[in-house]
Amino acid sequence: MRFASIAIIFAIIAASSIVRADPEVKADCEYLEISATTGKAPAVDPELKALDKKLKKPPFSSWNTFHKLSGGPISLAKQKPNALKLAQGGASLLLRDRTDKKLELTVTIDGADGKRVLDNKQSLAVGDWSVWGRSVQDDGHILALQCK
Amino acid sequence: MNIDRDLELMEHADGEAATELDSDGQRKVDALHELGELVRGRLELAADDVPEATFASMWREIDKQIDIAKPTPVVAPARAPAASDAGFLTRLGRFLERYRSQIITGAVSAGAVAALALILRSGGADPGTPGDSHGPIKVQRVSHRPAEIEELDTPDGTSSVFNVDDEDGSTTVIWVTPEDTVEGI
Numbered sequence: 001m002r003f004a005s006i007a008i009i010f011a012i013i014a015a016s017s018i019v020r021a022d023p024e025v026k027a028d029c030e031y032l033e034i035s036a037t038t039g040k041a042p043a044v045d046p047e048l049k050a051l052d053k054k055l056k057k058p059p060f061s062s063w064n065t066f067h068k069l070s071g072g073p074i075s076l077a078k079q080k081p082n083a084l085k086l087a088q089g090g091a092s093l094l095l096r097d098r099t100d101k102k103l104e105l106t107v108t109i110d111g112a113d114g115k116r117v118l119d120n121k122q123s124l125a126v127g128d129w130s131v132w133g134r135s136v137q138d139d140g141h142i143l144a145l146q147c148k
Numbered sequence: 149m150n151i152d153r154d155l156e157l158m159e160h161a162d163g164e165a166a167t168e169l170d171s172d173g174q175r176k177v178d179a180l181h182e183l184g185e186l187v188r189g190r191l192e193l194a195a196d197d198v199p200e201a202t203f204a205s206m207w208r209e210i211d212k213q214i215d216i217a218k219p220t221p222v223v224a225p226a227r228a229p230a231a232s233d234a235g236f237l238t239r240l241g242r243f244l245e246r247y248r249s250q251i252i253t254g255a256v257s258a259g260a261v262a263a264l265a266l267i268l269r270s271g272g273a274d275p276g277t278p279g280d281s282h283g284p285i286k287v288q289r290v291s292h293r294p295a296e297i298e299e300l301d302t303p304d305g306t307s308s309v310f311n312v313d314d315e316d317g318s319t320t321v322i323w324v325t326p327e328d329t330v331e332g333i
Binding site for chain 2: 050051053054057058059060104115116117118119120121122123124125127128129130131132133134135
C-alpha cells in the first residue's frame with residue numbers, strides 16, 4: 001500500500017509539472033517605418049497598401065506622400081525586449097503578455113539624436129495596427145506595428 | 149461362458165442398458181442386486197465393528213502418507229532477506245511478485261493522472277498562443293476596438309491619441325508633437 005501511495009504521489013508531481021510547462025508565449029509581428037511628407041502629387045508606396053486607407057485620415061491627412069523607410073517581420077517573445085534599428089532613430093518592443101485576442105506591449109521610440117521621444121504601454125487587439133508618430137519639423141515620422 | 153451375455157447383464161444391473169431383458173436375464177439381474185445389497189450390508193456392519201481409536205489411527209497413517217507424497221513447500225518468512233546465493237533478478241522477481249497488486253495500482257493511478265493532466269493541459273492552454281501544439285494561429289480580430297493606453301510618456305513633447313476606424317479594423321495612433329513645435333504654433 002505504501003508503494004502504491006508513493007507511485008501516486010510521483011504521478012501527481014509529474015502530471016503537475018506537465019501542466020505547469022507553459023508553451024512559449026510569443027507574437028509574430030510586422031513593422032513599418034514611414035516618412036510622411038507633402039509633395040505636389042499624392043504618393044503612397046505600394047508596400048504601405050495595408051495602411052493606405054488610414055493614411056488618408058487625420059492625423060496623417062496633413063501629408064500626402066508616404067514612403068517606407070524600413071520594415072519587416074519581427075518575432076516578440078514574452079518579456080524579452082527587442083531593439084529595432086530605425087532609419088530615423090530606434091525603438092524597442094516588449095511583449096508583456098498575450099491572449100488569443102489581445103497583446104500587451106511596451107514600446108519606446110528614440111529620435112535620431114538618441115533622445116527618448118515616447119514610452120508607451122498599451123494592449124491592442126490581435127491583428128490590428130498600432131501606430132506611433134511624431135512631427136519632425138514639417139514632416140512626419142511614423143512607426144506602425146501589427147502583431148498576430 | 150457367454151461374455152457378451154454377461155456384459156449385457158452387467159449393464160442392466162447398472163441401469164445403463166436400454167433394451168428389455170428376457171425373464172431369465174431379469175432374474176439374474178435381480179439376483180445381482182440382492183447380492184450387492186448383502187455385501188454392502190456386511191461391509192457396513194464390519195465398519196461398525198472397528199473401534200473408533202483404530203479408525204483414527206488409520207486416518208493418521210493416511211495423512212502421513214499424503215504428506216510424504218507431497219513436495220515440501222519452501223517456507224520463507226514474508227520479509228526475510230533474500231538468500232545470499234540468490235541473484236539480483238531473483239530478488240527483483242520476488243519483490244515484484246510480493247508487491248504485484250501495489251505496482252499495478254500505482255501504474256494505473258499514474259496513467260490516470262497523466263491522462264488527466266494531458267486533458268487539462270490541452271483544454272486549458274491558450275489555443276491561439278503561438279508555439280503550442282495547436283497548429284496555425286487562429287487570429288480573432290476584434291473590429292473597431294481601440295487599443296487601451298495604459299501608460300504614455302512623451303518627455304519632450306505633447307501627445308495626442310487618435311482612433312482611426314475603417315473596415316480593416318481599428319487603429320490607434322499616438323502622435324507626438326515636440327514642445328518647440330507647439331510653442332511655435
